[in-house]
Amino acid sequence: MDRNTDLIVIGAGPAGLSAACAARACGLEVTLIDEQAAPGGQLFRNIETPMAQAILDPKDRETGLALVNRFRSCGATYYPCATVWGLEPHKVSCTINGKAESFSASYIVIAPGGMERPVPFPGWTLPGVMGAGGADILLRSGGTLSAERGTPVVLAGNGPLLILLACHLLNAGVNIAAWLDTGTWGRRLQSGALMPAGILDAAYLGKGLGMACRILKNRVPIIRGVTGIRAEGTDHVEKVLYEAGGKTHEIATRTLLRHEGIIPRTHILNSLGARHAWDTVQRYWYPVTDEFGHTSVDSVYIAGDGTYVHGGDASLLKGTLAGIEIARRLGVISNDEAHYRCAPALRALRRTRIARGFLRYAFAPNPAIFDLPDDTLVCRCECVTAGDIRKAVAEGFLDVNEVKRVTRCGMGQCQGRMCGPALAELTAAAQAKSPAAVGTLQVRQPFRPVTLENYCDLNIPK
């Protein structure tokens, strides 16, 4: 099947849904494709179920439900449970219910969202070690982190999301044994360098983080200046070791949750060869776009945290702007009309950006988290260690793609999604360079596993 439409949106999170709604409101024909079974993305995952609603704070719940309802009635064609594995400027290839499908459109908006920055450490492949975001998804799926209630959980890392997760855990009655803080934000908050801008966004900081910090205070032992995190156990984590204050400490636990901030998911755009830039503070690549999310590939737009991590409320605005801008470029609405429709979202987005500038510094990842011992498994799929990577650099392989070729780091099923950032950091550090100077992993299509049959269905002319 091959259908042609004005706009294809990939992703049903806040950005994708609002892009679809905005484009539909301008009269465009819109198809939205998403990998999940229901709209909401990560932020509003399962929001149509009472189970997931229970964990969201009332304002988020209201925003999320309103958005999903608006989308459900906006008239966009919606394909949930779709695995998108190929993308060209006007064409999307995917598998839906085991069948290969392709869609074509004048414009494409990708709304891949963000993901937790994957940071390897010794023992991170042990069951019981998870990303904090993954743990949050378990809670929102009505599940628990362990079979017995009250078993202690250890949190490790840095970032606003870890604070919110800690609150979710406390609310769910989970016993947090310790928070191993790897960041340097305490000092930065005190210095208050960018606080005045933060005040612009008082709602976010005040209600979200402020409240969260109060909840955590005195209920979670926070250990600052932690390095050398290591999980140990046979077939499951049994204890966590770390260094603080010049000494090695140990905590017995069956659950260790790591979080080092959110980074944009750039995988799909990378496979198109779109231009990206390196953020020296947040230490991630983000696509180069204009205010409407227009990438360096003419017919392809990106919206939401995939453009740069500003959070869910900004994602709604970015989606709206992309949807309206595409309607303007198609000539369905006039320049004046587009200007008028975009103005409120543009104003709000600019304000949010300034305000979030504060978070960019306050929760900057500590580069020392990538000071990994040689025996650390960096590539979980191909079992490549930090030592293997350093050895390759010492042998003269200086670009991440060269290191990948000789070590197989990034060649496994996840295609470097999990090891890519650490591979870049280690390759760069071994040459005393910035990760921006050692290249980015080339992503090949199909960017998700697809059966040979499905691939051939769309790629071999019959």
Add this chain to the structure above:
Amino acid sequence: MQNTATPTVHITLDGKPLEVPAGISVAAAVLGHAHAEHTCKHPVDGSARAPYCLMGVCFECLMEINGEPNVQSCLVTVQEGMTVRRQLSGESA
């Protein structure tokens, strides 16, 4: 813990019956409800592994679903009657 208002579905995990909330992913059911310690033996080094991200990034959640091996189980929604098997032999397609 389960909200009584939440509809449930029945699946089997390694042959054992399991009742879980409808609408969640297979990985969330196996990890958050059945509390399986690990979901596979890694094809390369044979170590025990379990889902890490639950959002389609890490590929650590591969399980056999309705007879099909190596499915990213965090991206599949539980369905009534679904059979799920952990991949414990260490072989991979």
